[in-house]
Amino acid sequence: LAKTTQPISMDSYEGQEVNITCSHNNIATNDYITWYQQFPSQGPRFIIQGYKTKVTNEVASLFIPADRKSSTLSLPRVSLSDTAVYYCLVGDIASGGSYIPTFGRGTSLIVHP
Amino acid sequence: NAGVMQNPRHLVRRRGQEARLRCSPMKGHSHVYWYRQLPEEGLKFMVYLQKENIIDESGMPKERFSAEFPKEGPSILRIQQVVRGDSAAYFCASSPGAANSPLHFGNGTRLTVT
Numbered sequence: 684l685a686k687t688t689q690p691i692s693m694d695s696y697e698g699q700e701v702n703i704t705c706s707h708n709n710i711a712t713n714d715y716i717t718w719y720q721q722f723p724s725q726g727p728r729f730i731i732q733g734y735k736t737k738v739t740n741e742v743a744s745l746f747i748p749a750d751r752k753s754s755t756l757s758l759p760r761v762s763l764s765d766t767a768v769y770y771c772l773v774g775d776i777a778s779g780g781s782y783i784p785t786f787g788r789g790t791s792l793i794v795h796p
Numbered sequence: 797n798a799g800v801m802q803n804p805r806h807l808v809r810r811r812g813q814e815a816r817l818r819c820s821p822m823k824g825h826s827h828v829y830w831y832r833q834l835p836e837e838g839l840k841f842m843v844y845l846q847k848e849n850i851i852d853e854s855g856m857p858k859e860r861f862s863a864e865f866p867k868e869g870p871s872i873l874r875i876q877q878v879v880r881g882d883s884a885a886y887f888c889a890s891s892p893g894a895a896n897s898p899l900h901f902g903n904g905t906r907l908t909v910t
Contacts, residue, residue: 729899
């Protein structure tokens with residue numbers, strides 16, 4: 684089971700770009716990389732998912748190098764409302780009982796005015 | 797399309813009572829996961845169910861805890877004889893189970909044991 688490592692916390696200011704890197708050295712061939720965002724007193728919310736290279740949606744971008752041993756979530760021009768905990772997960776949910784989405788401590792992002 | 801619905805949102809129980817937490821997955825989703833979260837900590841996996849079957853319960857305490865996902869109706873997480881250490885937020889997530897499909901979470905049930 685691929686284990687992920689990400690910074691415990693990060694600080695930023697409004698309007699800046701924030702990059703959160705996740706290490707997953709033993710990612711398997713079939714594994715996808717998925718990021719979630721969690722606000723206090725709410726359940727996690729899916730942000731973005733990718734397998735290789737770059738994925739972009741209306742919320743964020745996800746950069747994955749060729750070796751796939753890490754990935755970087757990029758949040759452009761953050762605002763105060765982006766203050767949340769961000770989780771990086773690797774795996775393939777279609778593996779059925781052999782894969783359980785596992786959440787670590789995540790990265791606590793605080794955006795300052 | 798309603799999201800994952802959990803109820804109650806808040807539940808207070810005295811030590812020794814039973815707690816029943818309900819989760820209605822998104823329409824079309826047949827896979828349900830339950831997680832527990834303590835303050836300032838990440839989500840800890842408890843149990844993974846598909847309709848009428850428990851697939852993986854490796855994260856669930858052997859005693860007092862049980863879960864079900866019947867053919868009809870919501871998934872239920874049941875905690876018997878609650879203790880103070882059971883106080884936590886319990887989140888349910890659902891998925892259609894297809895490749896690459898992310899989890900969709902409810903907003904949790906916050907259980908307080910007094």
